Amino acid sequence: MLGYLSEVRDRLKLLKAGMEKNTAVWTSQSVKPEDVETAIAGIETKDAEVEAVKQEQTLKLSQARELSATSAKLADKIENLALGLHGEATEKLIEYGIKQRKTAAPKPAPVKVLIPVLEDDSDGEGFIVSTQKDPDADYYEWQKGIGANAADPKAIPELKNFKTTKKTSFVDDEVPKGVRIFYRVRAANTNGNGAWSEAVSRVQ
Structure with missing residues (x-):
């Protein structure tokens, strides 16, 4: 029921109950409980009409x-048929109110050289591996290698494909203690790959 109808109906019901408990003093009055009942019925009827x-x-x-x-769907079908019938005849398509569709330019292959960053994970197990976002990248390819000497950050080992992800950061839990781990990254998309970054390393 509408709020304002419900409010006045409830008021009338309470007033009617009071009138019925005090019949003697209301007998000579111009307003009777029956009048109130009629008003309540009118409210409920009108609310039913509104609900309908x-x-x-x-x-x-x-x-x-x-x-x-x-x-x-019909408009799409006609538009596609018109495009098939008239091809690139722009002046004809205008007669149908069809604007010439722009072909999206292909995304260029990434050219930005990324910078990988390594941090210890909060639980002390593994590294948080991250890089900056490349607007031309659809995904990022990571390589990883284990150094022969934990004390030598310049002795870069053979790096092998490790992870491909659309995210710019992830956690690598496969990190043995006391060993220097190297990583490098490049941005990539369907049109090509960017250059590999410099290799960075860290010991946990």
Whole structure:
């Protein structure tokens, strides 16, 4: 029920209850409990009418959405047929109200040389491995290698493919204690790969 109708109906019900408990003093008054009951019934009838209208409106809105979706499919079909019939004849497509579709330029291969960063994970087990975001990258390729001498950061070992991810950071838990681990990264997309970064290393 609508809030303002509910509020006045409840007031009338309480007033009617009081009148019925004090019949003697209300006998000679111009307003009777029956009048209040009639008003309450009128409120409830009107609320039922409003509810019926709301339900009908909900149904009509649903039908309108379905009609819109169906009509949009028809418009798409006609537009695609017109494009097939007239190809790139822009002047003809304008007659249908069709704007020439722009072909998205292919994303260039990444050229940015990334900088890998290594940090100890918060639990002391493994490294947080990260790099900066490259706007031309669809994903990032990482290589990893284990150094022969933990004390020598310049003795870069053979680096092998380790991880391909769309994220710019991840946690590597496969880190033995007291060993120098090397990483490098490059950005990549379907049109090519960027250059490999400099290798960085860390000992845990």
